[in-house]
Amino acid sequence: MGVIANKMGLQVNPTAKESIAKKINTQKNNIVYDTKELNLWYGHTHALKNINLEIHEKEVTAIIGPSGCGKSTYIKTLNRMVELVPGVRTTGSISYKGNNILGKTMKVEDLRTKVGMVFQKPNPFPKSIYENIAYGPKIHGIRNKKLLDQIVERSLRGAYIWDELKDRLNENAFGLSGGQQQRLCIARALAIQPDVILMDEPTSALDPKSTLKIEELVQELKKDYSIIMVTHNMQQAARISDRTAFFLNGEVVEFDNTNKIFSNPSDKRTEDYISGRFG
Amino acid sequence: MQKISEVKQEAIHVSEIIAQNKQKKNVSNLVEKWIPTILFLLASITILTTLGILYTLLSQAIQFFRAVPIWEFFTGAVLKPLSQNPEFGILPLINGTLISTAIAMLVAGPIGLMSAIYLSEYASEKVRRVLKPLLEILAGIPTIVYGFFAFTFVTPLIRSIFPEVGATNILSPGLVMGVMIIPMIASLSEDAMTSVPNAMREGSLAMGATKLETTFKVVIPAAFSGIIASFVLGISRAIGETMIVTIASGSSKNFTFDITQSMQTMTAYIVEVAGGEAAAGTTIYYSLYAVAITLFVFTLLMNLFARYISRKFREEY
Amino acid sequence: MIKQFDETQLKNRMNSRVRNNRIWKFIFFLSTLFGLFVLAILMIRVVMDGISFLHMDFLTGRLSTDPDRAGIMGALLGTVWVVLVVIPVTLIVGVGTAIYLELYAKRGKFKSFIETNISNLAGVPSIVYGLLGLTVFVRMMDFGNVVLAGGLTLSLLVLPILIVSAQEALRAVPGHLAEASYGMGATKWQTIRRVILPAALPSILTGSILSLSRAIGETAPLTVLGIPALLIPFPEGLFDTFTALPMQIYYWTLDSSLVAEYANLAGATIIVLLALLFLLNSVAIFIRNKFQHRY
Secondary structure, eight states, X not given: OHHHHHHHHHHSOTTOOSOHHHHHTGGGTTEEEEEEXXXXXETTEEEEEEEEEEEETTSEEEEEOSXXXXXXXXXXXXXXXXGGSTTEEEEEEEEETTEETTXXXXXXXXXXXXXXEEOSXXXXXXXXXXXXXXXXXXXXXXXXXXXXXXXXXXXXXXXXXXXXXXXXXXXXXXXXXXXXXXXXXXXXXXXXXXXXXXXXXXXXXXXXXXXXXXXXXXXXXXXXXXXXXXXXXXXXHHHHOSXXXXXXXXXXXXXXXXXXXXXXXXXXXXXXXXXXXXX | OHHHHHHHHSOOOHHHHHHHHHHHTHHHHHHHHHHHHHHHHHHHHHHHHHHHXXXXXXXXXXXXHHHSOHHHHHHOOOEETTSSXXXXXXXXXXXXXXXXXXXXXXXXXXXXXXXXXXXXXXXXXXXXXXXXXXXXXXXXXXXHHHHHHIIIIIHHHHHHHOTTSOSSOSHHHXXXXXXXXXXXXXXXXXXXXXXSOHHHHHHHHTTTOOHHHHIIIIIHHHTHHHHHHHHHHHHHHHHHOOHHHHHHSOOOOOOOOOTTSOOOOHHHHHHHHHHSSOOTTSHHHHHHHHHHHXXXXXXXXXXXHHHHHHHHHHTOO | OOOOSOHHHHHHHHHHHHHHHHHHHHHHHHHHHHHHHHHHHHHHHHHHHHGGGOSHHHHHOOOOSSTTTXXXXXXXXXXXXXXXXXXXXXXXXXXXXHHIIIIISOTTHHHHHHHHHHHHHHTSOHHHHHHHHIIIIIIISOOOSBHHHHHHHHXXXXXXXXXXXXXXXXXTSOHHHHHHHHHTTOOHHHHIIIIIHHHHHHHHHHHHHHHHHHHHHOOHHHHHHTOOOSSOOOOOSTTSBOOOHHHHHHHHHHHTTTSTHHHHHHHXXXXXXXXXXXXXXXXXXXXXXXXXXXX
16 A cells, blocks of 8 residues: 555645545545444453444544443554553454455554544653654654654644744643643644544543633544544533444444434433433 | 755645655664564573573582582581591581571561561651661662671670670671661561551551550551561571671681681682682582572572562452 | 449550550660661771771772772772673663563563562572672683673673663553554554653663662672782773772771771772762662652
């Protein structure tokens, strides 16, 4: 795939941001992730049961459900971070733009380069703000100082935090507030221009004001990126997502347009959860 | 440079640059592939060390046991390596080792444990923060310095009170070794005692028990295996200690229980023979390996025993 | 109402119990001070013995049988040369082993075998390492009793300490830092080299300095290697014979029964050795405090 990308990169108009893979699979243009009959076990615990989900491009897909329902596990399967836990087994398939990411030929590093992730707790590196953003480009072999400067600026602008931080680029990222740290982490994910951004309860450790800023940011980012967001906060899902999946006990109970889910759910359990009867 | 001007005009295409870089990163792929092997080889050096020790001790000790029957060595009460008719009995050395260890533990055991009680149960956080690092200094002083102290200060001091004590004797190094081991026992016992849950203490204190009663009836029984483990490690340390006894206890190979006399420990014997004129290949030379393997087995058993006890202890709460 | 306890008896008993508590508290306190008391005497004794002999000529002078002319430059240089072997060897092998155990080795029998082996090695008496060095480095590899043989022997001796402290340092790096790196498509080694190691570095350095100070003070293995304290030329390389500060102290202490001033020379050398260790430990504490609470 890389070879093709390289060749195409020389021929195709460089302003087209879309990845090459997408052009090859035009017939699935709208679907980024197609999950089919996914099962996942942690040792003997059956954490995900027969998941079927289609995730669409340049939309915000929210994943809701009570704690322990498998929503975090699912999102971490999408960039195979779930493998950091020893003893994980999967069956079924998840195709990302036509390639099965659970297959043996998929290099996780390549996948994760295309699929960025933002975590529950802001996790900047104990480095300067600049180095935090430059980390991704650097590990992928970008050494040019001027180019790195541009990437840093562009990424911070993309996360709407440039104005706050432009004079503090050499300060340690730990000096930032929690909300700023999280937006820095989003900027860090943007630095390598992924196609998809996974967000695992990105606002759960933040105050309401910072939460609002992140939500606004997500609305902006959706123009260029496909976003999949796990959230424990149903209002948040209702406010910012286009589609919502409701997970319960490792199964997808319902997956539909957000409006439909929150106004007229077809499953009784979804209704119970949304109206706050459990979870 | 051309690339930069390009990206300045257009938007930056990081993802494409990255895709191109991925083609070139053969070197780092190679690194990624070989690193685990390299690290594994480094880790196996520790295993090689153990094998090296076993090989060294066994191969040379076998040479010794060709000349001296193993039974005679372990039951012989006479050690005269340099005599016309040399005799190689290890018992005088084991005797010297055990006596110096016993003296050391008589000092380090009670004082170490009482220090642990003070630090864990009585001392305020402020006092603890001053006393603990000071005790750690004691643990960080090289043993050669303790040897010097035993030989040039403690022995003359003892002799000024009891003139019949020899210029080299087992008592003085035993006592100094005890001081050296205090911090080890104090800190390990303290760890065991502080890990006793506070709820247990509170249960006792709430019934009107004093701190002393709580310490002896609740905390120490609960931390008992940890305390025992610290004593066993202290004993192992005393058995393996070399310089203090080498300097201050002399090299008499008499089988005696008189602590005012010079006695030789296993470790001191090894220093004497290795540093002496004994040529490689002689029975005397090989004898130090036979002594060393005995020492090695002694300390290994102690360490395994201590680990066994403290592992059991971990399951208690 | 039935009176269960006689009030006055209870009160008397209580008084004596409280008194006991107070008395024992004092005894426990004295016990804690005992070690420090001995430490103080030891220090005073060493300084009193050594200070009058501690002058510039002593530091820069060559070894001599004449106490007034004797110096420890040779021993100082020997210690420095040994340190130059110990630092790289223990850092590379120790940190490498710790990374392997914490980040690569799968949990299981092999890992626990290596870890058990390391903790057993930590309990092997230092003199046994001396015999290992004598047999393997001095005789088998035929280095002779040179800097390299001494340095490698001491490296093996302190390696278990360094490995365990480096493992703790690596374990203390929060997992979410590594996750962030993996999440951007970094490989395992990139994540270790650029995120985990830098975050663990201060603790690793602290542990490495502490194990180094253990190596500097060790005497027993060197006596077995046959390290002399004679009039030998200053060491200039890895394959030169050498002596070290603790060996110098050892020989002077032994011979102090022959020439009384040798005890003073030993005292002066001890001051130098302790000052060196104090310096190293201060650096370790400085690093620890400076970089604490970073995440």
